[in-house]
Amino acid sequence: MKENRSNVFKSRKRKEKIASVISLIIIIIMAFVVLFPIWWILRTSLMTNAEIYKYPPLFFPSEFRISNYQKTLEVFEFWKYLFNTMTIIVPAVIGGTLTATLCGYAFARLRFRGKRFLFSLCVGSMLLPSMVTLIPLYIMWTKGLGLVDSYLPMILPYFTGGGAFNIFLIRQFIMTVPRELDEAATIDGAGRFRILTNIIVPAIRPAMIVVALLIFITLWNDLLQQTVYINSSDKFTIAIGLTNFRGALKADWSLTMAATCMSFAPGVLFYLIGQKYFVEGIVMTGMKN
Amino acid sequence: MNRPLKKSKRRRSHISAKEERTAYLYLIPAFIGLIFITYLPLLGVFGISFFEWKGITSPKFNGIDNYVRLFTKDFFFVDSIKATVYFALIAVLGSMIYSLIIAMLLNRKIPARGFFRAIFYVPYVLPATAVYIGWSWLYETNFGLFNYLLARIGINKVQFLASSRLVVPSLAAISVWLSGNLIVIFLAGLQNVPRIYHEAAEIDGANAWQRFRNITIPCMTPIIFYNLLMSLVTNMQIVVPALSLTNGGPGNSSMFMTYLMYRYAFLNNQIGYACAISFIFFLIIAIFTAILFITSKSWIFYEGGD
Numbered sequence: 001m002k003e004n005r006s007n008v009f010k011s012r013k014r015k016e017k018i019a020s021v022i023s024l025i026i027i028i029i030m031a032f033v034v035l036f037p038i039w040w041i042l043r044t045s046l047m048t049n050a051e052i053y054k055y056p057p058l059f060f061p062s063e064f065r066i067s068n069y070q071k072t073l074e075v076f077e078f079w080k081y082l083f084n085t086m087t088i089i090v091p092a093v094i095g096g097t098l099t100a101t102l103c104g105y106a107f108a109r110l111r112f113r114g115k116r117f118l119f120s121l122c123v124g125s126m127l128l129p130s131m132v133t134l135i136p137l138y139i140m141w142t143k144g145l146g147l148v149d150s151y152l153p154m155i156l157p158y159f160t161g162g163g164a165f166n167i168f169l170i171r172q173f174i175m176t177v178p179r180e181l182d183e184a185a186t187i188d189g190a191g192r193f194r195i196l197t198n199i200i201v202p203a204i205r206p207a208m209i210v211v212a213l214l215i216f217i218t219l220w221n222d223l224l225q226q227t228v229y230i231n232s233s234d235k236f237t238i239a240i241g242l243t244n245f246r247g248a249l250k251a252d253w254s255l256t257m258a259a260t261c262m263s264f265a266p267g268v269l270f271y272l273i274g275q276k277y278f279v280e281g282i283v284m285t286g287m288k289n
Numbered sequence: 290m291n292r293p294l295k296k297s298k299r300r301r302s303h304i305s306a307k308e309e310r311t312a313y314l315y316l317i318p319a320f321i322g323l324i325f326i327t328y329l330p331l332l333g334v335f336g337i338s339f340f341e342w343k344g345i346t347s348p349k350f351n352g353i354d355n356y357v358r359l360f361t362k363d364f365f366f367v368d369s370i371k372a373t374v375y376f377a378l379i380a381v382l383g384s385m386i387y388s389l390i391i392a393m394l395l396n397r398k399i400p401a402r403g404f405f406r407a408i409f410y411v412p413y414v415l416p417a418t419a420v421y422i423g424w425s426w427l428y429e430t431n432f433g434l435f436n437y438l439l440a441r442i443g444i445n446k447v448q449f450l451a452s453s454r455l456v457v458p459s460l461a462a463i464s465v466w467l468s469g470n471l472i473v474i475f476l477a478g479l480q481n482v483p484r485i486y487h488e489a490a491e492i493d494g495a496n497a498w499q500r501f502r503n504i505t506i507p508c509m510t511p512i513i514f515y516n517l518l519m520s521l522v523t524n525m526q527i528v529v530p531a532l533s534l535t536n537g538g539p540g541n542s543s544m545f546m547t548y549l550m551y552r553y554a555f556l557n558n559q560i561g562y563a564c565a566i567s568f569i570f571f572l573i574i575a576i577f578t579a580i581l582f583i584t585s586k587s588w589i590f591y592e593g594g595d
Contacts, residue, residue: 016398019397020397020398023399024397024399027391027405030391030409031408031409034408034411035408035411037424037427037434037466038411038412038423040426040427040434041423055432056437057432057434057437099319103318103319106311106312107316110309110315111309111312112308112313115312118319118323121323125328127578128327128571129522129525129571131528131567132334132567132570132571133330133331133333133334133567134550135333135334135550135554135560136330136331136334136337136564137330138554139333160319160323160325160326161319163322167319192308221417227532227555228555238418242418243418243422243533246422246533256422257423257426260422263416263419264415264416264423267414267415267416270414271410271414275407278410
């Protein structure tokens with residue numbers, strides 16, 4: 001009986017091990033598949049056009065032609081575009097993260113009249129697609145407030161909590177911080193704002209970083225609003241610049257791919273720096289809902 | 290006995306008033322946002338959709354004419370609904386299946402799990418415009434990677450983005466590739482499925498498929514619901530590939546609703562008409578979301594049997 005049980009246990013262990021090995025193999029293959037498009041774009045950006053059109057295609061460039069990037073930079077004003085994009089993103093990320101934290105804190109910790117109603121308004125707006133309100137907002141910013149050819153229509157909305165989703169996310173995180181910490185600080189004479197800055201903020205740092213990342217990605221991807229609000233080429237962002245560059249150089253794939261790779265870089269860099277927090281925080285966004 | 294109680298009650302109500310003021314102060318940004326960025330513009334869309342408004346001239350009320358034109362005369366509109374729903378269907382189902390499978394594999398005891406998780410997440414942090422332009426080279430008909438790979442297994446050249454039949458599925462495949470954030474959330478959910486359920490089922494002789502079907506899936510339903518909702522709202526709003534790559538073509542096959550709205554409002558100056566499209570777009574997403582919420586009661590499994 002005892003032997004039999006240990007046999008069952010052993011065979012289960014072995015089966016589990018085999019399953020893990022197979023999973024690992026599939027994961028490695030899938031990781032290659034997922035990364036391969038990025039490699040293909042990168043390798044194209046380092047080749048001459050003659051090399052690109054070779055058949056069968058080369059999987060590695062014969063030499064790494066960094067000069068493609070210099071040539072691209074002559075037409076594709078990457079640094080200017082990057083600076084412009086950051087002019088939108090940096091204030092928006094700061095404003096969004098700060099106001100979302102303030103509002104999330106109020107919803108999580110403070111008692112006030114109309115809380116339920118306000119909170120349901122907030123959650124309800126989470127399901128409202130931002131594309132729906134584009135036209136009235138455009139009229140408000142440009143015709144109502146005269147903000148033509150300006151970044152402000154893309155930045156200012158983030159100073160209103162950065163969207164209901166971010167407020168909700170911060171609130172959910174604050175709910176997991178033990179209330180005893182607040183109470184202990186209150187006894188020590190700390191006010192609401194001190195509690196927020198000294199106790200809550202350090203405890204929810206991963207959530208704040210996720211909010212920052214989400215705002216970053218949203219603005220990074222938002223070609224539509226950038227196209228709509230920006231007119232002059234001095235103010236073009238990476239997304240607009242890249243679209244125009246491709247339109248102008250349709251056939252020159254190596255230069256187009258060099259511009260594409262340059263546009264990949266800042267996001268990847270930002271991600272690598274905060275990677276630990278992003279995953280931790282995003283994991284929690286899923287769990288808290 | 291009575292006095293301290295009274296005192297404490299008074300003190301609490303005093304704190305409450307102060308607390309209330311602090312709360313309203315902190316919520317000012319959210320107030321402004323909800324009013325001016327969310328709900329008033331939504332009313333605005335609805336209101337403007339009943340006007341003929343060419344941008345320069347003042348708006349002229351024309352009742353439901355915009356809606357009549359949408360549903361009876363505008364072929365672009367019908368095509369745009371088809372393209373959007375078709376895209377969202379493939380993209381949502383594709384990314385849900387893909388990310389659940391990857392998450393389940395990552396949930397095994399494998400080395401360097403964090404490293405692999407990071408790899409699958411990378412596409413998500415790349416700017417969408419660059420992603421679509423980069424992939425357009427992979428999809429290129431004569432020299433692109435995919436046609437080379439197809440040729441290797443004996444399949445003739447396929448026009449991915451240049452064919453009206455394949456453009457939407459091809460773009461949806463990119464959206465699946467971009468769904469790394471779903472993987473991370475699924476993985477977190479899987480790690481919360483109590484191991485003891487699996488062990489008990491295994492002792493009772495359940496095979497891997499039965500355990501997946503009867504334990505993993507039911508425990509994961511709240512997470513599946515969340516991912517489904519987020520993925521649906523994101524993918525219905527697809528616009529970047531049309532804007533940066535296809536211009537709605539070939540034919541009208543990638544004329545997504547948001548792109549059509551953009552064209553009418555910003556290229557043709559038909560603002561009232563574009564608002565009518567926006568409002569219908571809002572209704573379609575609202576209906577899909579409502580269906581998800583209503584049906585969720587019957588398929589979401591909450592632990593503790595609520």
